[in-house]
Amino acid sequence: MRQALEGSQAIARAVALCRPQVIAAYPITPQTHIVENIAKLVADGKLVCEYVSVESEFSAASVVLGAAVAGSRTYTASASQGILLMSEVLFNIAGNRVPIVMTCANRAVGAPLSIWNDQQDSMAVRDAGWIQLYCADNQEAVDTTIQAYRIAERTELPVMVCVDGFTLTHTLEPIDMPSQEQVDAFLPPYHFARTLDPMKPISLGTLVSPDFYPEARHSHHQALLNAAAEIVAADADWCALTGRSQGSLVQVEGDADASVAILTLGSVIGTLADAREMHPELGPVKLIRLRAFRPFPTETLLQACAGVTDLVVLERALSPGGGGIVGAEVKAALFDMPNPPRVHNFAVGLGGRDVPLDIYPRLLQTVRSQSPRPFAVFDVDLDKLPAEDR
Amino acid sequence: MNMHTHTPIPIADLRRSQPRFQGIESGHRACLGCGEALAARLVTEAAGPDVMIANATGCLEIFTTPWPESSWRLPWMHSLFENTGAIAAGMEAALKAQGKSTKVLAFGGDGGTFDIGFQSLSGMLERGHNVLYVCYDNEAYMNTGIQRSSSTPHAAMTTTSPVGRDRMGKRHLKKDILSIIASHHIPFAASASVAYPSDIRKKVRRAMEIEGPTFLLIHSPCPLGWGHDGALSIEVARLAVQTGLFPLIELERGELIGTMPLRQPRPVTDYLRLQQRFSHLFKDDSRAREELEHLQALAERNIEYYGLKGNHDDPCDSEGADTVRRGGQRWA
Amino acid sequence: MIEVRIHGRGGQGNVVAAYLLATAAIDEGHFGQAFPAFGAERRGAPVVSFVRIAERTLRRRNQVLQPDFLIVQDRALLKVPGVLDGLRPGGGILVNTSLDAATLSEQVGSAVVTLPATQLARTHLGRPVPNTALLSAFLTLTQILPMDALTRALEQKFRGDILERNLRLIEAASQQVAAGQWKERAHAAGA
Numbered sequence: 001m002r003q004a005l006e007g008s009q010a011i012a013r014a015v016a017l018c019r020p021q022v023i024a025a026y027p028i029t030p031q032t033h034i035v036e037n038i039a040k041l042v043a044d045g046k047l048v049c050e051y052v053s054v055e056s057e058f059s060a061a062s063v064v065l066g067a068a069v070a071g072s073r074t075y076t077a078s079a080s081q082g083i084l085l086m087s088e089v090l091f092n093i094a095g096n097r098v099p100i101v102m103t104c105a106n107r108a109v110g111a112p113l114s115i116w117n118d119q120q121d122s123m124a125v126r127d128a129g130w131i132q133l134y135c136a137d138n139q140e141a142v143d144t145t146i147q148a149y150r151i152a153e154r155t156e157l158p159v160m161v162c163v164d165g166f167t168l169t170h171t172l173e174p175i176d177m178p179s180q181e182q183v184d185a186f187l188p189p190y191h192f193a194r195t196l197d198p199m200k201p202i203s204l205g206t207l208v209s210p211d212f213y214p215e216a217r218h219s220h221h222q223a224l225l226n227a228a229a230e231i232v233a234a235d236a237d238w239c240a241l242t243g244r245s246q247g248s249l250v251q252v253e254g255d256a257d258a259s260v261a262i263l264t265l266g267s268v269i270g271t272l273a274d275a276r277e278m279h280p281e282l283g284p285v286k287l288i289r290l291r292a293f294r295p296f297p298t299e300t301l302l303q304a305c306a307g308v309t310d311l312v313v314l315e316r317a318l319s320p321g322g323g324g325i326v327g328a329e330v331k332a333a334l335f336d337m338p339n340p341p342r343v344h345n346f347a348v349g350l351g352g353r354d355v356p357l358d359i360y361p362r363l364l365q366t367v368r369s370q371s372p373r374p375f376a377v378f379d380v381d382l383d384k385l386p387a388e389d390r
Numbered sequence: 391m392n393m394h395t396h397t398p399i400p401i402a403d404l405r406r407s408q409p410r411f412q413g414i415e416s417g418h419r420a421c422l423g424c425g426e427a428l429a430a431r432l433v434t435e436a437a438g439p440d441v442m443i444a445n446a447t448g449c450l451e452i453f454t455t456p457w458p459e460s461s462w463r464l465p466w467m468h469s470l471f472e473n474t475g476a477i478a479a480g481m482e483a484a485l486k487a488q489g490k491s492t493k494v495l496a497f498g499g500d501g502g503t504f505d506i507g508f509q510s511l512s513g514m515l516e517r518g519h520n521v522l523y524v525c526y527d528n529e530a531y532m533n534t535g536i537q538r539s540s541s542t543p544h545a546a547m548t549t550t551s552p553v554g555r556d557r558m559g560k561r562h563l564k565k566d567i568l569s570i571i572a573s574h575h576i577p578f579a580a581s582a583s584v585a586y587p588s589d590i591r592k593k594v595r596r597a598m599e600i601e602g603p604t605f606l607l608i609h610s611p612c613p614l615g616w617g618h619d620g621a622l623s624i625e626v627a628r629l630a631v632q633t634g635l636f637p638l639i640e641l642e643r644g645e646l647i648g649t650m651p652l653r654q655p656r657p658v659t660d661y662l663r664l665q666q667r668f669s670h671l672f673k674d675d676s677r678a679r680e681e682l683e684h685l686q687a688l689a690e691r692n693i694e695y696y697g698l699k700g701n702h703d704d705p706c707d708s709e710g711a712d713t714v715r716r717g718g719q720r721w722a
Numbered sequence: 723m724i725e726v727r728i729h730g731r732g733g734q735g736n737v738v739a740a741y742l743l744a745t746a747a748i749d750e751g752h753f754g755q756a757f758p759a760f761g762a763e764r765r766g767a768p769v770v771s772f773v774r775i776a777e778r779t780l781r782r783r784n785q786v787l788q789p790d791f792l793i794v795q796d797r798a799l800l801k802v803p804g805v806l807d808g809l810r811p812g813g814g815i816l817v818n819t820s821l822d823a824a825t826l827s828e829q830v831g832s833a834v835v836t837l838p839a840t841q842l843a844r845t846h847l848g849r850p851v852p853n854t855a856l857l858s859a860f861l862t863l864t865q866i867l868p869m870d871a872l873t874r875a876l877e878q879k880f881r882g883d884i885l886e887r888n889l890r891l892i893e894a895a896s897q898q899v900a901a902g903q904w905k906e907r908a909h910a911a912g913a
Binding site for chain 2 (some may be wrong): 025026027028029032035036039040042043044045053055056057058081085110111112113
């Protein structure tokens with residue numbers, strides 16, 4: 001049913017539809033409205049679950065881990081500093097192969113302190129071993145949250161649903177909320193094979209010596225690579241049920257035969273898409289959005305880049321002293337192509353700087369007038385910095 | 391002579407002639423009537439200029455330091471939410487190693503102290519660092535929009551402890567942080583309230599004199615979060631004390647050595663009814679009545695446990711607070 | 723596409739205003755989008771929010787730099803640099819003030835429409851929250867949505883006495899501005 005909903009509100013309702021039994025809540029901008037909306041559902045008896053107001057994000061992640069291995073479907077949400085604080089637990093959850101779903105309301109990481117949107121937080125934990133899915137809009141946030149539970153429980157891998165903070169969480173737009181019947185048809189009750197149970201006691205989280213450690217890590221890596229199939233299947237099955245697909249692993253739009261392409265993650269695709277429609281005179285451009293970042297969708301990306309000679313990688317984070325994070329991974333994936341595209345790698349909108357529509361013509365201008373430089377922050381205003389810092 | 395003759399004095403001149411040290415400058419971004427802003431000003435005034443401050447994430451650091459401006463006239467750092475005790479400990483260790491007299495102050499809200507920052511606070515206290523930790527207690531995570539912390543009082547409404555069909559606000563009791571602090575057997579710990587500014591100054595000066603860990607819990611109303619007009623902050627804070635819900639006590643090495651006695655304890659409803667966050671307790675509802683009884687019982691338990699009821703009438707018991715009307719116009 | 727920028731102070735229901743307007747549009751079958759520009763908000767601090775209303779889905783998420791209409795919830799904000807920036811030629815400015823339009827227009831250097839929204843709110847709501855009155859005036863001026871759409875949006879948000887008072891408030895506010903004064907302008911923008 002098409003409704004006007006704020007992103008956080010829609011996500012909260014999507015979570016409630018998935019019937020979690022334990023929710024850990026800790027406030028952090030810009031995810032807070034999600035846990036507040038859930039608190040109200042619980043207070044009004046509309047969602048029956050154990051709502052645990054924890055004392056920190058470290059505990060939020062730990063509470064859902066404990067609950068998940070004890071046999072309950074769970075939920076928590078965090079952002080920025082909270083993601084970093086719980087990072088040790090994130091590695092622990094993934095390494096223990098526990099199916100947990102979490103919303104990351106993407107926000108910059110301090111210092112400098114910022115409450116605004118970029119993707120530094122989820123990028124900083126890309127090695128924790130979680131599936132990471134990035135949403136373009138709030139409809140996708142709803143649909144992907146629901147799909148995430150199925151993906152997590154089938155793959156025994158935790159899923160981080162990344163939603164741009166403020167840009168999506170605090171935007172009201174039309175949302176088609178699925179019904180409880182649809183979600184119940186899609187999501188079976190929580191099942192975790194290694195649930196702790198007095199009737200069949202097992203031990204989780206044991207010390208692993210060098211005799212077996214590499215095998216465990218290999219199997220985790222393989223599981224993530226294999227999860228791609230589940231991500232594809234979940235999107236296809238959800239589409240069959242609702243008529244909506246969210247792009248599977250990689251969403252490609254625009255001019256299929258274009259030799260220029262712009263690749264990005266998350267909601268900035270919307271601004272690029274509208275700008276592209278406003279500028280047909282700038283020639284054909286393909287827009288590539290990575291929905292899945294972990295597992296990294298190499299095959300699908302290679303297909304999308306067939307015939308592309310100039311690829312702009314526009315990302316929302318960076319690795320100081322290194323350069324672009326997505327850029328580096330994209331270049332690595334394209335390395336063995338017979339004619340890989342030239343990659344122009346930029347970060348934009350760091351710390352919530354508004355990304356205007358004219359980013360599109362300016363990016364294309366840059367591509368056409370220069371050979372690729374090393375990574376740069378596209379919208380930096382060097383005049384604001386003293387000479388020695390430029 | 392007419393005592394009311396008004397001679398205009400330029401504010402700048404007046405300030406220069408006052409012996410008070412101003413650690414926080416005006417122009418910060420706090421809300422009207424913010425208890426925490428007042429408390430921080432009183433603390434830094436009493437502590438003087440030879441201090442170094444570690445400040446947790448929260449309202450105070452946000453409204454005092456919007457880059458490129460800062461209201462602090464003192465060396466100050468904000469790091470993260472959970473590590474203030476540890477940052478302060480590090481500062482103290484360095485100053486000690488350098489043989490400097492500068493005293494370290496740690497500032498945190500209730501969220502950053504009772505909850506996420508508890509571990510590092512406990513570590514700092516246990517190791518005996520010479521730090522005064524001040525917790526500005528506005529009883530919720532206010533900076534993120536009023537979510538419950540373990541300091542939120544029982545039955546208070548916050549956005550994560552809302553009122554609804556199945557809930558009457560926060561289910562759990564306000565964490566008794568001072569008992570936990572007492573168990574660390576530190577030289578001095580106390581509770582204070584912005585309704586009693588001289589008492590705050592006195593307690594800060596006492597802590598400043600002590601070589602070792604000290605802790606101050608300052609009750610700081612938040613008009614937005616508690617749901618009252620900014621002009622009522624002091625009155626609300628005073629009533630919290632006068633009902634027994636927020637007792638003012640002093641502890642040395644875990645032993646109770648002082649309290650602010652209550653001449654005439656007020657019923658908790660006098661305090662609760664002024665705040666929107668308790669408005670659900672005044673509906674015609676048996677659960678509401680039950681919660682009011684709970685809160686009254688908590689207050690009475692405090693009065694008994696801490697021996698707050700003075701034995702005789704003494705106008706100085708509550709620093710004459712009962713004789714000062716709201717707004718407190720005084721002769722300059 | 724119509725783009726509106728709403729300037730207010732923390733505590734004046736700025737974001738709620740944007741959300742209500744977009745909700746009303748969505749309920750009428752249009753595309754609506756609303757979001758705030760966040761600062762570290764304090765009561766009284768300047769806040770801004772944005773609304774887009776269109777016939778087809780818009781996917782952009784940039785801030786509204788060239789609004790067709792400005793709603794200013796507090797006259798004092800007119801002195802804040804940038805508040806009037808980017809207003810499209812012929813664009814409408816609606817200001818919450820008890821000052822008369824002619825005087826304020828001269829002060830501002832642009833034609834403005836005025837509404838004593840705070841006063842109206844005090845009368846009908848008992849609280850000085852000007853947002854719903856301003857929305858009602860905005861819809862009356864532009865005619866981009868029937869007032870009924872705003873009513874339905876309010877019903878989603880409020881109940882009981884507060885709802886009733888708001889409904890009376892929006893009725894009163896709509897009487898205080900010239901219906902359709904901005905209709906052509908709104909139509910030109912693509913209503």
